[in-house]
Amino acid sequence: MTLKEKYPINLHNTLSGKKEQFEPIHEEYVGMYVCGPTVYSDVHLGNVRTFLNFDVIYRYLMYVGYKVRYVRNITDVGHLESDADEGEDKIAKKARLQQLEPMEIVQQYTNDFHDVLKQFNILPVSIEPSATGHIVEQIEMVQQLIDKGLAYEVNGSVYFDVSKYDKDHNYGKLSGRKIEELMESGRTLDSQDEKRNKIDFALWKKASPTHIMRWPSPWGEGFPGWHLECTVMSTKYLGESFDIHGGGMDLIFPHHECEIAQSVGSTGKEPVKYWLHSNMLTVNGQKMSKSLGNSFLPRELFAGTHQLLQKGFSPMVVRFFMLQSHYSSTLDFSNEALIAAEKGYKRLMEGYKVSKNLPFEQNDVDGELETKTKELIDGLFLNMGDDFNTAKTLAVLFEITTMMNNFKTGNIKTGYLTQETFAELVSRYQGFITEVLGLREEAETSNDLLNGVIEVLMKLRQDAKEARDYQLSDKIRDDLKNLGIVLKDSKEGTEYSIA
RNA sequence: GGCGCUGUGGCCGAGUGGCUAGGCAGAGGUCUGCAAAACCUUUUACAGCGGUUCGAAUCCGCUCAGCGCCUCCA
Structure with missing residues (x-):
């Protein structure tokens, strides 16, 4: 079928x-x-x-x-x-x-x-x-x-x-x-x-x-x-x-x-x-249109130069923002809503990244989890099939994101699922995010030089921490954060993301 | 005036006759040298008034508020 x-x-x-x-x-x-x-x-x-x-x-x-x-x-x-x-x-x-x-x-x-x-x-x-x-x-x-x-x-x-x-x-x-x-x-x-x-x-x-x-x-x-x-x-x-x-x-x-x-x-x-x-995009409840003078141009949005915006928002954040509503409803455009969408988008894309590096490890299958997982996969299709309800589809994707994070931290073992179901979960999760909803990771730096420099700094910070020089290690962390580079510690080691 | 739509918790935004939407924000906890991230738990709701029903935020009526189309507009 x-x-x-x-x-x-x-x-x-x-x-x-x-x-x-x-x-x-x-x-x-x-x-x-x-x-x-x-x-x-x-x-x-x-x-x-x-x-x-x-x-x-x-x-x-x-x-x-x-x-x-x-x-x-x-x-x-x-x-x-x-x-x-x-x-x-x-x-x-x-x-x-x-x-x-x-x-x-x-x-x-x-x-x-x-x-x-x-x-x-x-x-x-x-x-x-x-x-x-x-x-x-x-x-x-x-x-x-x-x-x-x-x-x-x-x-x-x-x-x-x-x-x-x-x-x-x-x-x-x-x-x-x-x-x-x-x-x-x-x-x-x-x-x-x-x-x-x-x-x-x-x-x-x-x-x-x-x-x-x-x-x-x-x-x-x-x-x-x-x-x-x-x-x-x-x-x-x-x-x-x-x-x-x-x-x-x-x-x-x-x-x-x-x-x-x-x-x-x-x-x-x-x-x-x-x-x-x-349906229409609205601003303060009114239809966005040129004749009303309340329209936003994409470049004003990206750069944050429009007077109603505090900052710029990337195209993918805006895409995510729009997908959170149903196409047949009006959607109100505001600074606050975009800020919330930006965080949600990042959380989803972090989950996406996590899903790309999850090894399957055989374990005893948890029947309940197996069933629930299959329901989640079905849910992706049923919600999109229900008049293209992207908002509900995103809700399911967030539930799966939680699962992905749990797999990563080991709260849930991948092997609680059959290998088949696990593989399908990952593939549908990724497929719906990228192919169906058309979300992609923002252009992260693929600059090897910068990545190398960050690695060096992370190593320095690790050394400082081992020497209990927290003043230095925190300075490295905070200064990088000010540049938009966030260090994330976990039991497996330190990762970073660039805002 | 005609036709149609909307009104959901601090914000955005789904949905539905009885079962947790979700995101953001808030609270508590786990982890951490402290944080952040991640994870777990968790508070706040269906504009108002009537009606139908065992039961309605969900159906019906009225009221209030807002919007769209009837001119060009995605």
Whole structure:
């Protein structure tokens, strides 16, 4: 029995509002699409949280044996600054302000995005398509929608006819909106006269004479609407129906609702089996966002230069911090919480290190411990399989950490377990920490010279202790501590760690 | 206004109709020359008011507080 058969995955589907057992459309293969960033400025920590959450989902699916094609787009055109039809293209605007080519802006922030993800140990995706690379396909889909009577052209722009679509399909089923209410609420803008209804959205926009980003189309020169790219690219690389579509909660409406309408409208098929949405990162209870001015940039966090932080925190500490909450809950970002997370992270990684150097020594098997250990191993899978509950998984990992420490001190002998169970415990413990949760040891110094110097100092301290010169031995210990090098004595000898 | 979510111990944060979440912090102990680390033990809880139930923090209703989406946002 394979892992994925032994431990079925249940996940919360936004579409049904319920937890459902995960069954991919094609056995063994999983197609997953996540809405990526609009690359017109630096990604902030809130953005990172979403990509981190889906990184763990991606990792776990692979860990239990699925072959996953993970597609995450780069939005490099069509995402407008304010109202869906009135604003300026975000990238075009930035390019204008900085007097650069739009593609220079795109490249700059795409590079930054990749750098940031790498620092957080977020795996690269299988395919990372961009909107401008799929203009042809987008034009094709617009044409299909026009042909089916679900879109109409006005003055070189094309809009999706939501009320017409809603006659045969349910527009609003993902977000729980009703079309009548949508018609009533919200703002009415003066120059919306091109659209038949205010809830219609742009599939293709005519480019004004000064607009730099423009492509020829059957309706004149223009550029694609924002919602279209995800539908087109997910269809192209994952098929008309695929397994998982993810993104931040704030994309449910209108973005994902529009995606469904475009897919169903053009292909007649339901595009996504499971919709997964990651909740927001908050600061003092409020959503972190650029417009509110409360967003943190990764580099401000690492360096500790943000005014709300007392010190810097490493990417792995932040990763650990985020994994302590469930992806579907809001998570509040604070100095105190990060300090606590930093200590917890260190404890876990110390346990990880301990686990790498534990010899198995045959002994009488303790049946109770053997059973409990197997339950802990199961617990890792059951918790991850329960809607990717990383918080509970971490709790189990901490229980195993205690065991590892007990093995090290000899409180519990490794041989109280069968060799088989012991080996599996160690391997799952390590696998969940590194492969599933994607935590890794911080770049410890691999500097042989420094290590050698510390060894010399530790020997000197040992000599001083034997000579009962505690003044000297404590001075060595304290001075090293001030440099961030902590000496740890135990019966087996002295070890050190570098903060 | 519409739709939806949240309210857990000093802090963060899981979870659930009856059985220890976990991390951080606090207390006591083991170890140590003293510490640190590690280990063991341990205190503090489910916003308020009603209801359902043998039993609710967990289900239902109301109240209060806060948040999200309905404009761009991961």
